[in-house]
Amino acid sequence: MAFDYSTVFRPGLPPAAARWSGFPKYNFVGGHNDGAAVPVQDFIDAAAAVLNREGSTLATHSLESGSQGYLPLREFLAEYLNKSTGMTDTADDILLVSGSLQALDLVNDVLLSDGDTVVLEEAAYQGAIQRFNRLGVRGIGAPLDDGGIRMDTLSNILDDLKKDGIKPKYLYAVPTVQNPTGTVMSEERRLEFLNLARKFDVPIFEDDCYADLTFDGSRPRAIRALDDDGRVIFCGTFSKTIAPALRVGYLVAEWDILSRMLAVKRDGGSGALEQMVLGEYCPDHFEDHVTKLRGVLKGKCDAMMETLAAEFGTTAEVEAPVGGIFVWVTLPDSVDTMKLFEIASAEGVAINPGAEWVVDPATGTHKMRLCFGNPTVEEIREGVTKLAEICHREFGVPERGSNIER
Numbered sequence: 001m002a003f004d005y006s007t008v009f010r011p012g013l014p015p016a017a018a019r020w021s022g023f024p025k026y027n028f029v030g031g032h033n034d035g036a037a038v039p040v041q042d043f044i045d046a047a048a049a050v051l052n053r054e055g056s057t058l059a060t061h062s063l064e065s066g067s068q069g070y071l072p073l074r075e076f077l078a079e080y081l082n083k084s085t086g087m088t089d090t091a092d093d094i095l096l097v098s099g100s101l102q103a104l105d106l107v108n109d110v111l112l113s114d115g116d117t118v119v120l121e122e123a124a125y126q127g128a129i130q131r132f133n134r135l136g137v138r139g140i141g142a143p144l145d146d147g148g149i150r151m152d153t154l155s156n157i158l159d160d161l162k163k164d165g166i167k168p169k170y171l172y173a174v175p176t177v178q179n180p181t182g183t184v185m186s187e188e189r190r191l192e193f194l195n196l197a198r199k200f201d202v203p204i205f206e207d208d209c210y211a212d213l214t215f216d217g218s219r220p221r222a223i224r225a226l227d228d229d230g231r232v233i234f235c236g237t238f239s240k241t242i243a244p245a246l247r248v249g250y251l252v253a254e255w256d257i258l259s260r261m262l263a264v265k266r267d268g269g270s271g272a273l274e275q276m277v278l279g280e281y282c283p284d285h286f287e288d289h290v291t292k293l294r295g296v297l298k299g300k301c302d303a304m305m306e307t308l309a310a311e312f313g314t315t316a317e318v319e320a321p322v323g324g325i326f327v328w329v330t331l332p333d334s335v336d337t338m339k340l341f342e343i344a345s346a347e348g349v350a351i352n353p354g355a356e357w358v359v360d361p362a363t364g365t366h367k368m369r370l371c372f373g374n375p376t377v378e379e380i381r382e383g384v385t386k387l388a389e390i391c392h393r394e395f396g397v398p399e400r401g402s403n404i405e406r
């Protein structure tokens with residue numbers, strides 16, 4: 001008889017994970033990237049060069065770079081972020097982490113307790129929402145428009161909380177290519193956001209995960225770059241620009257809080273080989289790589305938008321994203337996207353049901369997120385066509401032959 005672990009599990013564990021059973025044929029979920037765009041040969045060359053030169057430093061936990069991570073990579077990031085975001089931080093202000101998910105965990109670990117309140121976008125990154133739920137933290141969704149969080153309603157939310165004697169622990173936002181809506185907050189609004197944060201004396205957690213992937217390559221300055229009192233904690237990642245399996249992300253913040261996050265990062269350091277390869281590869285190749293990747297993703301986004309228009313017609317409301325790897329689709333109220341997700345999954349089409357990407361699940365029941373980073377253009381066309389067929393069969397929309405723009 002096998003040992004019964006259920007007798008010893010601590011209370012409050014999340015449900016058990018399912019075993020992996022392979023990717024669906026049409027995979028419109030997850031932050032996967034374009035396989036052909038991974039710079040394999042350059043990585044092989046970078047790995048050989050850096051290991052030949054300094055491979056023996058793997059013998060120490062911190063690669064002779066200190067516990068904040070491989071110094072050449074932090075130096076590259078400081079310079080690159082200065083150029084791309086306007087931030088003036090140095091390598092000393094950066095902590096390399098195991099993907100930006102670990103950045104979220106570290107920020108939460110040092111700031112949040114059960115019963116705390118956080119304000120975030122009403123439609124938001126599922127990984128952030130789940131974390132708040134698990135920690136017993138109340139997430140309040142701030143309404144969005146096509147420029148990200150609306151500052152008038154955010155101001156009202158913060159006012160109401162203040163009247164109730166509640167100060168949120170932080171304001172979480174993905175201001176550059178918002179997940180899931182794909183919008184960008186203007187610099188003017190970023191300044192308003194900072195002013196509100198100052199007025200209510202709360203920090204901002206700026207998740208800049210997709211910021212390098214605007215299709216035209218332009219972006220406003222980071223909120224952290226506009227901040228002169230150190231209230232913005234910034235995180236980024238190589239998951240979206242290069243590959244999610246690398247698990248290399250970064251936090252940029254004042255030493256007062258960075259040092260506390262370093263103290264709760266109890267993993268003995270994030271994977272060193274990845275950091276070394278990136279540190280070697282990035283200075284000469286990163287920008288060219290990202291420029292090419294933007295073109296590839298734009299092509300896939302166009303295929304997604306065209307196929308949605310052709311197959312769903314006016315039944316699918318979707319704004320073309322400014323960049324990134326996903327679209328946020330609103331279907332008629334009669335379509336239950338959780339049910340659509342279950343049925344479509346069984347038929348090889350994976351989608352993100354909207355209820356999992358909004359703070360108030362009731363507002364997402366007829367929405368869905370479709371990622372286009374990993375499938376080929378052909379798979380996008382076939383998969384979305386199949387999804388429209390399933391949706392028609394199960395929910396009667398899109399109506400066939402009437403409102404479809406063919």
Ligand SMILES: Cc1ncc(COP(=O)(O)O)c(C=O)c1O
Nearest residue numbers: 031099100101125179209237239
């Ligand atoms: C907004 C946002 N933040 C963080 C992450 C986590 O990314 P990673 O841990 O791969 O860096 C994601 C991934 O999809 C995301 O969309």
